[in-house]
Amino acid sequence: MKLIQLLKGVNIIDKKIEITNDITCIENNSKKIIKGGCFVAIKGYKVDGHLYIKNAIERGARLIILDNKKYFDQDFENNGINYVLVDDSREALAILSNNFYGNPTSKLKLIGITGTNGKTSSASILNNMINYLGLKTGLFGTIENKIDDKVYKSSVTTPESHELGRMFSEMVDKKINYAIMEVSSHSLALNRVNALDYNVGIFTNLTEDHLDFHNSFEDYFSEKKKLFYLTTDGNVINIDDEYGERLYFELRENGVKSFSTSINKKADIMAQNIELNESGSSFDLITPIFSKRVNINLPGNIYIYNVMGAVGAMIALDFKADDITESLSRIKSVRGRLERVENKQNFNIIVDYAHTPDALEKVIEIAKEFTKGKVGVVFGCGGDRDKFKRPIMGTIASENADFVIVTSDNPRSENPLLIIDDIVEGITDINKSKVLLEPDRFLAIKKGIDKMDLNDTLLIAGKGHETYQILNDKTIDFDDREVVHNILGEVKKDDCRKY
Ligand SMILES: CC(=O)N[C@H]1[C@@H](OP(=O)(O)OP(=O)(O)OC[C@H]2O[C@@H](n3ccc(=O)[nH]c3=O)[C@H](O)[C@@H]2O)O[C@H](CO)[C@@H](O)[C@@H]1O[C@H](C)C(=O)N[C@@H](C)C(=O)N[C@H](CCC(=O)O)C(=O)O
Ligand SMILES: Nc1ncnc2c1ncn2[C@@H]1O[C@H](COP(=O)(O)OP(=O)(O)OP(=O)(O)O)[C@@H](O)[C@H]1O
Ligand SMILES: N[C@H](CCC[C@H](N)C(=O)O)C(=O)O
Numbered sequence: 001m002k003l004i005q006l007l008k009g010v011n012i013i014d015k016k017i018e019i020t021n022d023i024t025c026i027e028n029n030s031k032k033i034i035k036g037g038c039f040v041a042i043k044g045y046k047v048d049g050h051l052y053i054k055n056a057i058e059r060g061a062r063l064i065i066l067d068n069k070k071y072f073d074q075d076f077e078n079n080g081i082n083y084v085l086v087d088d089s090r091e092a093l094a095i096l097s098n099n100f101y102g103n104p105t106s107k108l109k110l111i112g113i114t115g116t117n118g119k120t121s122s123a124s125i126l127n128n129m130i131n132y133l134g135l136k137t138g139l140f141g142t143i144e145n146k147i148d149d150k151v152y153k154s155s156v157t158t159p160e161s162h163e164l165g166r167m168f169s170e171m172v173d174k175k176i177n178y179a180i181m182e183v184s185s186h187s188l189a190l191n192r193v194n195a196l197d198y199n200v201g202i203f204t205n206l207t208e209d210h211l212d213f214h215n216s217f218e219d220y221f222s223e224k225k226k227l228f229y230l231t232t233d234g235n236v237i238n239i240d241d242e243y244g245e246r247l248y249f250e251l252r253e254n255g256v257k258s259f260s261t262s263i264n265k266k267a268d269i270m271a272q273n274i275e276l277n278e279s280g281s282s283f284d285l286i287t288p289i290f291s292k293r294v295n296i297n298l299p300g301n302i303y304i305y306n307v308m309g310a311v312g313a314m315i316a317l318d319f320k321a322d323d324i325t326e327s328l329s330r331i332k333s334v335r336g337r338l339e340r341v342e343n344k345q346n347f348n349i350i351v352d353y354a355h356t357p358d359a360l361e362k363v364i365e366i367a368k369e370f371t372k373g374k375v376g377v378v379f380g381c382g383g384d385r386d387k388f389k390r391p392i393m394g395t396i397a398s399e400n401a402d403f404v405i406v407t408s409d410n411p412r413s414e415n416p417l418l419i420i421d422d423i424v425e426g427i428t429d430i431n432k433s434k435v436l437l438e439p440d441r442f443l444a445i446k447k448g449i450d451k452m453d454l455n456d457t458l459l460i461a462g463k464g465h466e467t468y469q470i471l472n473d474k475t476i477d478f479d480d481r482e483v484v485h486n487i488l489g490e491v492k493k494d495d496c497r498k499y
């Protein structure tokens with residue numbers, strides 16, 4: 001691509017551009033640069049990418065985008081390397097990536113989903129519904145990235161802008177019309193997604209998480225809000241959430257078209273006369289284009305909210321009422337979300353990805369609703385993540401479950417025992433008798449299973465679909481579901497205790 005097209009929209013402070021050749025790639029990681037590429041130097045949280053300019057040039061970079069000129073040596077210039085000084089390299093990376101791949105999202109219907117909990121679940125539901133109608137999709141999120149049937153590994157919830165650009169352009173090449181993506185608050189704050197053309201935005205909810213990254217809850221909210229000003233066909237906002245309600249009224253005041261969703265209030269899309277059962281729910285779904293009693297095969301109110309978001313997006317995209325209601329009956333369960341681990345015992349084991357206070361509270365409530373016996377919870381909190389949520393989760397689990405085993409999630413660089421101490425801070429003396437501490441997650445699950453009697457439920461929370469555990473110096477295989485099978489002896493003996 002010619003430089004003039006590549007730099008369109010970039011806020012340039014200073015430059016030296018003499019290259020006439022096409023740029024071959026856009027990269028912010030020097031290790032991935034190829035000959036003739038453009039390296040974007042970003043001051044990161046761990047290291048400063050400007051320190052890798054030399055490395056990028058040695059690997060073939062010919063153009064350097066930077067926001068700190070002092071790192072651009074005279075030597076580089078003497079060797080024919082060009083530069084563009086910008087005021088914000090992360091923002092420039094998003095614009096360059098979008099230009100480099102020919103603004104692919106302008107050729108797609110793009111639905112972005114944000115909120116603390118429910119992004120992956122809502123994205124999966126919407127994806128199922130659109131696929132059921134025979135339409136191909138792209139899906140980007142925490143579990144995996146998918147372009148039609150082709151699956152790509154996902155390492156973050158929302159990839160970097162140049163990776164997004166590459167995947168969106170592959171979708172355009174494959175004549176796929178719909179893309180559904182989870183939009184994390186990190187990606188909004190770090191400008192990974194701000195150059196994309198969104199059609200519809202969905203807001204699930206906003207509760208405690210990520211306060212290690214955002215300075216305050218209001219900052220966290222402000223980042224999430226950005227998505228809803230980038231859409232062209234409207235937004236779908238859960239107004240039963242306090243922040244959702246604020247957002248909805250703010251959007252309305254600013255003339256941004258949005259549908260509200262609610263179980264409790266008057267809204268554009270409402271679920272009424274709800275009947276919940278162990279494996280799903282039925283309710284009257286009232287929308288601007290149809291009202292109908294529907295059944296879904298995912299349990300608990302949380303999924304009614306996720307479904308209303310998906311339905312709202314389809315209405316905003318002009319899908320027909322019959323297509324929407326028909327596809328609703330076909331949604332599938334989401335991996336690692338309220339996933340029942342089949343076993344031959346007479347008790348229930350559920351693996352769920354609840355790793356925030358709100359999610360933990362909601363899934364314990366769902367488990368209690370359908371359990372005749374006791375409900376036990378095994379959970380921990382991730383290391384190098386929001387520390388404030390730990391005691392809150394301790395309080396929620398110990399107040400709501402019949403017994404709790406506090407264990408490790410992904411400790412990362414932190415001492416697992418200190419993470420457990422933070423969780424225990426939230427457990428009052430009166431509840432301490434029902435809490436066990438076991439830092440080894442395998443043993444914690446085993447101890448939880450040992451406590452199970454007929455008709456009890458064990459909820460293993462926090463890691464859901466994850467198949468690994470991140471320890472200080474290594475990542476090991478660890479899949480809560482497989483661990484359960486191993487402990488129950490329902491797999492080959494050889495596979496036992498490989499963790
Ligand atoms: C806050 C955040 O997004 N951090 C990610 C980010 O770090 P960073 O931009 O600060 O990068 P850095 O590692 O300090 O390096 C600075 C620059 O030097 C470059 N570099 C570095 C080394 C080198 O040899 N050459 C080189 O060019 C890097 O490519 C980078 O551009 O880029 C790193 C890779 O370069 C990521 O590993 C890192 O993700 C960390 C692991 C992470 O966990 N991010 C999470 C918190 C995250 O983003 N999560 C959200 C989901 C949250 C939710 O659930 O809502 C997500 O969207 O997934
Ligand atoms: N609408 C909802 N409201 C509250 N909790 C929910 C909702 N939907 C799902 N959950 C809970 O949150 C957990 C995580 O759900 P999901 O993976 O869909 O969220 P996410 O927003 O994608 O999370 P992440 O930010 O980690 O990617 C689920 O396992 C469940 O416990
Ligand atoms: N997207 C979330 C996932 C947390 C999952 C939990 N298992 C953990 O490792 O803390 C995060 O990166 O904060």
Ligand SMILES: [Mg+2]
Nearest residue numbers: 119120142182
């Ligand atoms: Mg997710």
